[in-house]
Amino acid sequence: MVGTRRPAGGVSLISRWALFWLALGLAAACLAHPGQHDQLTQINRQLRDAPTDQALLIQRGRVYSEGGQYEEAMADYVRARDMGPPVLVAFDLGVLYYRLADYARATDCMNRYLERFPNYPPAYDYLARIARDAGDYDRAIAYLEDYIRLQDRPSPGHYLSAARMLAETDRFTEALFMLDQGLATLGVIPQLQRYAISLELARQRPDLAIARLETLRQILRDSPQWQLDMAELLALAGRGEEAVAVAGAAQAGLAGLRPTPSRLALQQRAAELIEGLNQGAAMTTTID
Amino acid sequence: MTIKMLCSAALAVSACFLLAACSDNDNDDTKCKGDETPTERLFLQQLSDTSVILKWRGEATAACIGTEQDKLKIFGEATETQSGDKEVLFTDLSPETAYWYSIGAAKTAPDDQSFVTSPEVGALPADGNTRVWLIGDSGTGGDDERESHEGEAAEVLAGMQAYIAKDGEPVDVFMMLGDNAYSVGSDFNYQQAVFETYPALLKALSVWPTIGNHEMGLGATIPVAGFSQTADPNSYVAVSGEAPSSMPYLDIFTLPTNGEAGGVPSGTEQYYSFDYGNVHFVSLDSQLTARDPDQLAAMKAWLIDDLSSNDSDWTIVIFHHPPYSKGANHDSDDTEKFGGFDMPQQWMREAFVPVFDNYGVDLVYNGHSHSYERSFYLTDLVGKSDTYSAARNAELVNGDPDRPASGRGEEAYQQLSPTSGGVDDRVVYTVAGNGGKADSSSSITDPAQWLRHVAMIEQPADTAVPKRRALAVIGSVLVDAGENRLVASFIDANGEVLDRFTINR
Known part of the structure; x- marks a missing residue:
């Protein structure tokens, strides 16, 4: 057979972590929903042939709802309820009520939908948002757990999303609990552990942040990036001598690697951290 | 997808979790006495310098591998995936080494069932490329x-x-x-467009894919193949x-x-x-x-x-x-x-x-x-x-x-x-x-x-x-x-x- 082998910078450390995750969150939030006009054109064309088609009315209501045209969305959903089983409209109607901040009606709709389709994860996601916005955090966490439990293959993003929702309201303990659940389920992965570290820092607990970063040492191959992150956490914890040593190890490691923009930035961070520590300025360091 | 080999000794939980069935390879060559068994599909996954997964669809429930074609020695019991396929993880293999294998755990491998493990991480292959x-x-x-x-x-x-x-x-x-498999990435599409199109390669090399729009079937708003816009892998619709x-x-x-x-x-x-x-x-x-x-x-x-x-x-x-x-x-x-x-x-x-x-x-x-x-x-x-x-x-x-x-x-x-x-x-x-x-x-x-x-x-x-x-x-x-x-x-x-x-x- 042919084709195969045959046998033969100037921001504080806490701010840096927080800003990193904040930036990721903001970048994500800026992604819009384009193409509404195309979608409406297509659905309207189909509705001309089938004006009582419940599924089409729900689809169009969804497009309106996502585009912020809530009155039009409501009109379509109300019509759709008369064109088939009302329960099939309940989820989308619940989302619309949530967007209109009518939490009581939104909850009622979601619960009705879940009576018919008890294993529909997005309904739990919205119930969690409703509970969170209403200030009922315990209930929000319970719904988030239901949401994740129903995922065939929960992904890191599910846990991050849930943890972020909790952290937004300063529920750091619950957010960390959610992340630790993810780490127990998915294994030790940097996406979750790094967010947990940022939360530990937000709670002024650098020692716990260090312990969490330590769990990433092997999977990140003790890389210069990991070493410098550790050095900065050590500095923040007041362990300046250790920080200098670890930052020095990062510098030595970087010297043997081909230069990339990220490695050049790490070299600068390491030099500035060491210089700052030697001058007694342990709590802040210049980062890229 | 059922095997999740989380066997890194350094991690806090030492062995396997998720749906995992850890490798349980057995070097007792007396177990390699079955018969080679036909498969509908047969392919390698996660081939590395020390391990491989053999995955197939068919009646066989075990496999054997070895470095000599007619003296297979390492036995592995298969686990069954959600879709009924079978898979066996073999570990502790040697880097850049040729292995033969049998589906059905025979002592002798067919001529077209062998693979070579990867070089050690960071090392050049023996041929330099x-x-x-x-x-x-x-x-x-x-x-x-x-x-x-x-x-x-x-x-x-x-x-x-x-x-x-x-x-x-x-x-x-x-x-x-x-x-990888038009038009909706269904199991049947994959059978024809992948497993029956590249059978020899798939028996010798691990295939490493990514997800295309046609892997997600039809769109929800536009019910046409390739138009799905969901982020949820559980919302796949083929019809x-x-x-x-x-x-x-x-x-x-x-x-x-x-x-x-x-x-x-x-x-x-x-x-x-x-x-x-x-x-x-x-x-x-x-x-x-x-x-x-x-x-x-x-x-x-x-x-x-x-x-x-x-x-x-x-x-x-x-x-x-x-x-x-x-x-x-x-x-x-x-x-x-x-x-x-x-x-x-x-x-x-x-x-x-x-x-x-x-x-x-x-x-x-x-x-x-x-x-x-x-x-x-x-x-x-x-x-x-x-x-x-x-x-x-x-x-x-x-x-x-x-x-x-x-x-x-x-x-x-x-x-x-x-x-x-x-x-x-x-x-x-x-x-x-x-x-x-x-x-x-x-x-x-x-x-x-x-x-x-x-x-x-x-x-x-x-x-x-x-x-x-x-x-x-x-x-x-x-x-x-x-x-x-x-x-x-x-x-x-x-x-x-x-x-x-x-x-x-």
């Missing part, structure tokens, strides 16, 4: 595209085989760039009106989630990385993960950690939606059409191009557009094509802003870019979505712009006048990654090289 075969949008080998593209995927395979028959260098790594289910891709493949084949654990099969000798590979998910802001952020954070921990000679990234393309149906400047189903092209460009630039990625391969487009050696191009400037974005010949380097002949690229002052901050982007069909005319993209993205290199082999910055023929890509030189070639269905560039280090 890692050869990678990449095909995109290759999934035309089944009933759904038989009428319009019968035999074209097989022709692409034959073209690659004809080429390597001439130089004798076998393929080490097999990658699929998405849209309009049917209840959503989980996408077959994730059942068919058993992909690394915990760094089983190198790289940093991702915690998900939707994106992952692995090592083969001196090359680091990353497969990102531009179809599902990119559509959810939180999940995209998580994938990006993981990628930064993965690349920061990587010091391989070369790094290759694959995903389906090209950041730069003027394909017939997929214009990276016009991503909002049809409800925004091509938005991942823009999102991936904006979120990930800076990461590729900053963290040492050498090559990016995509599919989606059914043509071959290969870029200049780019840096810092996150905008649409009208923001491209050779002086700012391309590697230059002797610093001349009017002469972007082609990568060919004396214009070979240097990994440490002279234009950037000796820093590794540049990437070649290639669209190779012509592994099963090639568009012969523009249908959605403005015909005047079709195959003329300004960041792409003009192709001398193009037959159009004036020549375009792409090739509208079927074919595939071979990458040869040595210690100091990487050569990437586009091979047509006749086994001829129509484009080639070199990066030296």
